[in-house]
Amino acid sequence: MTQDESRARQHDQTPHTAPCGGFTLVEVITVLLIIGILSALIATRGNTLNSDLPARMSEVRAQLRYIQLKAMKSGASYLALQCSNSTYWAYDTATPSTYLLLPGEKSATISLTDKNMAMNAFTIAFDRFGIPYSGSPLAKLSTNATITITAGGQSDSLYVTPETGFVP
Template structure:
């Protein structure tokens, strides 16, 4: 009996509550879903900026190519480096970065020089050499005249992606050749 009275009491209360307090109507759910969808589309496109993705891609490409020169120098126990003249950049072996005979193509590049304009980027001119231990140098002509990175001259350069104006400053750490 007691259970029956409580059920009747609850049913009676529900009958007395206004219709708006029972839940959401289909129209309200559809309107809220549309508003949330529109907000997600607008905010999502603002958060994912293609220029920053392009910059990250170019930054990783340049850093990995410099790292490739360092690895080649350590594997082959000879001098390797990367040179950029603000128009093109290339991989070289030996002491003369401007010698066409000493230029080598980067893996997947096809040609021995990579055009900065074709990649949609600009870079400061720089030259970095790596010895057989992977130590970076700004000058490498002979054992007596070599200039290690960090002994008065650091290797630093700026990469700028065209169109977006985004730029990234690179630096090559002394002794380890770590690229930041």
């Protein structure tokens, strides 16, 4: 046997090491990115119900402030926001059958069902000085008026303060 043949045979008999069975850095980073994107999507979809209540609270707060400012600007005797079991609306107490269109609404009568919310029945009116009144007949607020709103399986309350009509 020649030296070259001996080396070839020796080379064939040396144990070959198999490549490692691990993952490359690129594969690990790709999997982590996919997991991160999926978890972000799941987290944001799960929070849609929780965001309904703050959105509805903010909407009603803005509508109360709008009615108060409109009453002060127009000099009307009283402008009111009233809620029954299924709807709410704004009106001038001098012409209670004529409803006012609230900003961002398509109809003067707003359906609570369409907004996926519920509110307790109330009447809040503001005079030309922005002072809040409540009840029937209207009486100046002596304590906070409470409006309870339920949306997305949660409930919270808005408070209209006496004298100023501030809704924190």
